[in-house]
Amino acid sequence: MEPVIYINNLDHYFGKGALRKQVLFDINLEINIGEIVIMTGPSGSGKTTLLTMCGGLRSAQSGSLKVLGTELCGASAKQLTISRRHHGYIFQAHNLHESLTALQNVKMGLELHPDISVAEMNQRSIEMLELVGLGDRVNYLPENLSGGQKQRVAIARALVSQPKILLADEPTAALDKQSGRDVVDLMHKLAKEQDCTILLVTHDNRILDVADRIIYMEDGRLAKAPDLQKVS
């Protein structure tokens, strides 16, 4: 079966002219359907850059980056927008709209899907909030929710459209130990139920056990994780 994410000889540069700086070097990676891959590594090593490229949030310039069979390297803005419909995103700071209720925030996860009626959007969003244990908080504003609850709303928003790929950048960074664990377990459970592939960037060693595979980024290159090097 074709990998969900296929990356071959991918390089990436920021800036132009004298300020041009290479931040990704010859990345090669395949991620299969339903796999949970955690990407870790030092700050500034390029993890978020790679994640946003996989998500079609940043265009790829050199090499090959295929997501769900579509080549994103050199893709137009329109093609990237289409590609984004298949993804859910979760960020460190939940990124909820403070003036919108939990339900309204989750419904935004269906915004790119004009084929779904308003009634169905409501129903699916409420069901999703129930699944993340917030059925009694649908009309709450983010300011009245705890950090863990806000992140659960973000998970509901990311998964309400049943995306094929879930991209998460430091989803537990702002959470205490137990909330972080709960959030990751929930992502894991829901993604497995929906056969969703997860690529998750984290510095949080407490959640590494959720991964099927851990990859390590250093200075813009995929490298062997330090503990593996010690063993070999």
Ligand SMILES: Nc1ncnc2c1ncn2[C@@H]1O[C@H](COP(=O)(O)OP(=O)(O)OP(=O)(O)O)[C@@H](O)[C@H]1O
């Ligand atoms: N928009 C940008 N313009 C120029 N340089 C950038 C931009 N975004 C990131 N960089 C640089 O690219 C490199 C990789 O950054 P990136 O955010 O991908 O690293 P990271 O591994 O995710 O770091 P962290 O763990 O701190 O989030 C860094 O040197 C960073 O300064």
